Amino acid sequence: MAGENVEIVRELWRRFERFEFPFEAFDENVEWHTASDLPDREVCRGPAEVARMLAEGWETITDPGMEVEEVLQAGEQVVVRWHAWGKGRVSGAPLDWRETHLYELRDGRIAEVWEFRTLEEALKAAGAAG
Helix, strand or coil: CHHHHHHHHHHHHHHHCCCCCCHHHEEEEEEEECCCCCCCCCEEECHHHHHHHHHHHHCCEEEEEEEEEEEEEECCEEEEEEEEEEEECCCCCEEEEEEEEEEEEECCEEEEEEEECCHHHHHHHHCCCC
């Protein structure tokens, strides 16, 4: 099951890298926990709310791009370290950042996501850190 979860998340990210949102990949009760250091931290519930949150984030960026750097199995969970870039829509300043997400799946669908700044934080949250 864990290996299947990795492949499901890899496919999710193939779609994300094309700036697509695959509603069907998400459980109807999905919860997405934004990073704890964000001033407007939130928990988005349901695929429509998650899609809205992600779209609003990308609206502030021109010439965007993103790519997966690493996908790891962490017990039954999946960790994705990714890299993104673009330019600030208002400032034109170059942007470049990395994040790590921890995914929990239920019945082959994304059920919960947590955002972290580092791989170490995500692995610790998954209980897989050494």
